[in-house]
Amino acid sequence: MSLSRLLTLCFALLWISPSWALSLQLSQAQITAGSRLTLQLELSSSSEQPPNWQLPAAWQTHFTLIEQQHQGVISPRGEWIHRWEVLLEHRQAASIERQLRLPPIQIQGQRSSEVQLRILPAHPSRAAAQQRARAAQTEPVMIEQQVETRLAYPQQTLIYELIIRYQGQPQRPRLSQLDLHNATGRDWGQGREQSIRQQGSLWEEARWLALIHLEDQPAQIGERYFSTHLYWPGASTERLVEVEAEPIHIQLRPYPSQWPAEQPWLVAKQVVLSARWIDPPAELAPGQAVELEILLQAEGQIAARLPEFDPQDLAALPAQVQRISSERRNAQLRRGRTPALLGELRQRFLITPERRLELPELAVYWWDSEQHQLQVALSQPEPLQLNHARAQTTTELEQASGAALLEEWQQLASAEIERLSHLQSNSQFWLVGWFALLLGAALSWRYFWPATRPLPELNATAERSQPPQP
DSSP states (O other): HHHHHHHHHHHHHHHHHHHOOOOOOOEESSTTOOOOOEEEEEEEEEEOOOOEEEEOOHHHEEEEEEEEEEEEEOTTTOOEEEEEEEEEEETTTOOOOOEEEOOEEETTTTTOOOOOEEEESSSSSSHHHHHHHHHHSSSSEEEEEESSSSSSSSSSSEEEEEEEEOOOOEEEEEEOOOOEEEEEEEEEEOOOOEEEEEEEEEEEEEEEEEEEESSSSEEEEEHHHHHHHHETTOOOOEEEEEEEEEEEEEEEEETTTTTTHHHHHHEEEEEEEEEEEEOOOBOOOOTTEEEEEEEEEEEEEEEGGSOOGGGGGGGSSSEEEEEEEEEEEEEOOOOSOOEEEEEEEEEEEEEEEEBOOOOEEEEEEEEETTTTTEEEEOOOOOOOOOOOHHHEEEEEHHHHHHHHHHHHHHHHHHHHHHHHGGGTTTHHHHHHHHHHHHHHHHHHHHTTTTGOOOOOOOOOOOOOOOOOOO
């Protein structure tokens, strides 16, 4: 190879720098037919304005664009980095197993790599699934399982609901357990039953709720099976009926790039933070303790995943801080047909201030799972004023009281000595004089000495502990 051709090749490699190429990443290499797929695009540009782009026609044949989010940041080299997070949904829910080869995506003249994606059938056998669906329409028992969303964030908590409808009188019912992969779950509340009318017929309906705690990988809820012997009034025999609920696949969004790395990850629908003093006194004297309550509430997240405040978070205060209690609980909020989850963390601290007590602004970072953006919950209680004049007034009163008693004793002693001077001829003069002197000394020590003792000094310490890790 000649030197000129080598220089030309090096120049071309420098011109087509990887930082200016269009990067494309898929959330997973294979999906189930009819499910959703997250696509991440990244492009470096010299312009702050995000470029316009469209999904190629070959992609639109297989996928529907649900939503897209854009974020633009500037790199240390002064280039603008544009990132897109694109949510797609597969169009052919009844597709057989196949391998898709999708063309590159092009933005501002930059092309991504070609994409290969494997499509798995939603049901192992389409014929068997169709046969079960036709049979379910004629059976007097139906079963269905559902979650509030099939595209969630890592460590998000979802509400799961199992519904069984039946006619007649079921005998010896049997239900399979909740089968979870890459997730954990537990029952939530009591089941409820009601009568409904569907397609002109009267049905009995039973519903059960559960909480599904996702991890950092896509999750799956396996099939559920229900069988029972139905007895019809007037019939001579029972009938065995078996039904099956289809599995549920839950895809995960990636962790947001906007999330601050030093904060513990918290995803919820709504977060409220409040801090207040418990029965604060009108005047706070030195050494007097006051109680602080911090309440953190998160809708759509369990209490076990709410971050705690440590005494170290309040260590900047000129005061002694001690945690009294920490309580967690999960509650149900009635909003429509399906209740909402509310996780609560209630903490109490005992604070003994040295001077004016003013708490720093408390903050909890959280990710809005519905608006898909970073949020901050803030709270700051009113400052409390320390009354030093109260302690000074008490000391001055004690000193004044001791001085008055001393002056009164001196007057009494002088009067007694003057009276006893007329009794010099009496042999008891010296005995009475010594008794008066001893009495005066006792009174002086009893009333004057406590008023002159110094008040004990306050030694401010703060309990320190490590903050919760994300």
